[in-house]
Amino acid sequence: MTATSDDELDEVYAFAVQLGKEAGDMLMGAARSRFGDAGQSEQAVEEKENAVDIVTKTDEAVEAFIKSSIEARYPGHKFIGEETYSKGSSREYLITDVAPTWCVDPLDGTVNFTHLFPMFCVSIGFIIGGEAVIGVIYAPFLNQLFSACRGRGAWLNETLPLPLVRNPVPAMPPQAPSGCVFSCEWGKDRRDTPDGNMHRKVESFVNMAAEVGGREGKGGMVHGVRSLGSATLDLAYTAMGAFDIWWEGGCWEWDVAAGIAVLQEAGGLVTTANPPEEPDTAEIPDVRLGSRLYLAIRPAGPSATESGRQGQERVVREVWRRVRSMDYARPGA
Amino acid sequence: MTATSDDELDEVYAFAVQLGKEAGDMLMGAARSRFGDAGQSEQAVEEKENAVDIVTKTDEAVEAFIKSSIEARYPGHKFIGEETYSKGSSREYLITDVAPTWCVDPLDGTVNFTHLFPMFCVSIGFIIGGEAVIGVIYAPFLNQLFSACRGRGAWLNETLPLPLVRNPVPAMPPQAPSGCVFSCEWGKDRRDTPDGNMHRKVESFVNMAAEVGGREGKGGMVHGVRSLGSATLDLAYTAMGAFDIWWEGGCWEWDVAAGIAVLQEAGGLVTTANPPEEPDTAEIPDVRLGSRLYLAIRPAGPSATESGRQGQERVVREVWRRVRSMDYARPGA
Numbered sequence: 097m098t099a100t101s102d103d104e105l106d107e108v109y110a111f112a113v114q115l116g117k118e119a120g121d122m123l124m125g126a127a128r129s130r131f132g133d134a135g136q137s138e139q140a141v142e143e144k145e146n147a148v149d150i151v152t153k154t155d156e157a158v159e160a161f162i163k164s165s166i167e168a169r170y171p172g173h174k175f176i177g178e179e180t181y182s183k184g185s186s187r188e189y190l191i192t193d194v195a196p197t198w199c200v201d202p203l204d205g206t207v208n209f210t211h212l213f214p215m216f217c218v219s220i221g222f223i224i225g226g227e228a229v230i231g232v233i234y235a236p237f238l239n240q241l242f243s244a245c246r247g248r249g250a251w252l253n254e255t256l257p258l259p260l261v262r263n264p265v266p267a268m269p270p271q272a273p274s275g276c277v278f279s280c281e282w283g284k285d286r287r288d289t290p291d292g293n294m295h296r297k298v299e300s301f302v303n304m305a306a307e308v309g310g311r312e313g314k315g316g317m318v319h320g321v322r323s324l325g326s327a328t329l330d331l332a333y334t335a336m337g338a339f340d341i342w343w344e345g346g347c348w349e350w351d352v353a354a355g356i357a358v359l360q361e362a363g364g365l366v367t368t369a370n371p372p373e374e375p376d377t378a379e380i381p382d383v384r385l386g387s388r389l390y391l392a393i394r395p396a397g398p399s400a401t402e403s404g405r406q407g408q409e410r411v412v413r414e415v416w417r418r419v420r421s422m423d424y425a426r427p428g429a
Numbered sequence: 430m431t432a433t434s435d436d437e438l439d440e441v442y443a444f445a446v447q448l449g450k451e452a453g454d455m456l457m458g459a460a461r462s463r464f465g466d467a468g469q470s471e472q473a474v475e476e477k478e479n480a481v482d483i484v485t486k487t488d489e490a491v492e493a494f495i496k497s498s499i500e501a502r503y504p505g506h507k508f509i510g511e512e513t514y515s516k517g518s519s520r521e522y523l524i525t526d527v528a529p530t531w532c533v534d535p536l537d538g539t540v541n542f543t544h545l546f547p548m549f550c551v552s553i554g555f556i557i558g559g560e561a562v563i564g565v566i567y568a569p570f571l572n573q574l575f576s577a578c579r580g581r582g583a584w585l586n587e588t589l590p591l592p593l594v595r596n597p598v599p600a601m602p603p604q605a606p607s608g609c610v611f612s613c614e615w616g617k618d619r620r621d622t623p624d625g626n627m628h629r630k631v632e633s634f635v636n637m638a639a640e641v642g643g644r645e646g647k648g649g650m651v652h653g654v655r656s657l658g659s660a661t662l663d664l665a666y667t668a669m670g671a672f673d674i675w676w677e678g679g680c681w682e683w684d685v686a687a688g689i690a691v692l693q694e695a696g697g698l699v700t701t702a703n704p705p706e707e708p709d710t711a712e713i714p715d716v717r718l719g720s721r722l723y724l725a726i727r728p729a730g731p732s733a734t735e736s737g738r739q740g741q742e743r744v745v746r747e748v749w750r751r752v753r754s755m756d757y758a759r760p761g762a
Contacts, residue, residue, distance in 0.1 A: 131589060207652050211610045211670070211673070212670060213655070213666060214571070238571060239572060260464045261465065277540065277658075282653070286640045286650060287643070288642075294638070294639065302627075302631055305615050306627065307620055307621055315619070320540040320541070320658045321656055322658055336546075338546035338547070
């Protein structure tokens, strides 16, 4: 592909932010139509439908809006959305190096949206040369808009730079994962298969949580364990510095493209969730967008003894020492 | 005590709401002073202190503000706060039937506040005759104020009645816990003791999460598992209807007093976390504020075959069938 100029990128970024705001407002409108302060007769009709149907309709309507807006403005760009993808017959990885590509989840945190828990958002990623360079995440019930564009910083509500604490950005805790907030998700794969993904996840969660010295030395005694039900917002809060570590398997590129763009621009590190054979010495690979296996570390400043990047890599290895490999297949990635 | 008149209760409620707003603004001011958009020199000074020290200072300052405001306005009322309590030598249960009592956590979600994750709040409960009749919860980084007073409804931001979906309020799912969002917390008790509280909690979480038919028939296949790190906000979101079930052991009355007031006024049910010997037939006891063991069910409307209360009780029993008893001692409760 031809390199995108700085001016073009600025324009695409402004377009993406506006698109995110409008799409988020659509989500909030659909949520609000179910509130008890809406006209009673209107709501009575709505709620006769299964809440899940309302959600599916909203999901599809918002994706159609985003897709058509992009096609009208940038007819040469490729579009990959969660909804259109799900209806296809395969889950092949479709992002190439060739065309600038939009990778969109119209509604991340679908279960939250169904239950009206505020942790839902629209997630818009823009990819050049296979890398997410723009990310826009809008959680309208929280009034939180996260956005980033390569070289232009990462922002909360367009005014607060990310990470929030930045003069200086705190170093990773010396005894990490102790002192860290650990974000993880139970996900949908709950098969009770011996040594299946659910049990591997839970074993990993417990290792990270248990007292130091426990779990045959694997106890990480993290400061807190959090599960929000939105991969996108997990990444956004990691970019903010609120979560130190996010570890997850099973989600898809539309769940993470925008979040990875925001996190990387904020100074975070993203690599693979699955530990290599030699976690203490293996090279730390850059994340592959379609890998379905993600480990994210928050932005970090230097300490007296190591650079920010060294601190992040130390934490990656400490996580790898405590977690199990997960088994998520991915055609074409 | 003498019965509090309706007018008096209205006055106390208005006072509590205003107090919550001012205390929440203090919390947000302290959070904001750590943001990178604050004066750089000022922040550099602040961050030289351990973040934990800043949090402790804020916690104490907010509690002192709330306590002195209450003492000035209602000198005859009793005050129990998390900070003053923690400094005492015992954790005896101090709430009596005799005097109207304020039960306050100046900062719930302390770990979240330390890391600037938005799920923190001030929690103000007002208790008459041993029962929480007013609750005010303000999460300033989320702009969410939850409030309730017995007989006056429960509210989000003073304008949206809780639960949010209410025309009609949805019945509990017929296959619950399937279809339910399950909220739980890992807490601070992470000892790796065989059959200790951490392992009992995790076993219970996995039973609730696993596929139906899994876990020797205990699999609950809940719709989602969430952990926010704030007991108060867990209860607030259960009152909102966003969480269907909250199950927790180990927290204290100042963590739950306001949340229980909001949840009960919204129509929710709160009982004990620990299953009785006969979970299918045992009476469902009212929650004891100081029990440290809580199971909360969201407000529920009737279905074709059962009342809202019957649906809630069915879900209580389904949870009890899947969870382990936890071991949390409580002097004087």
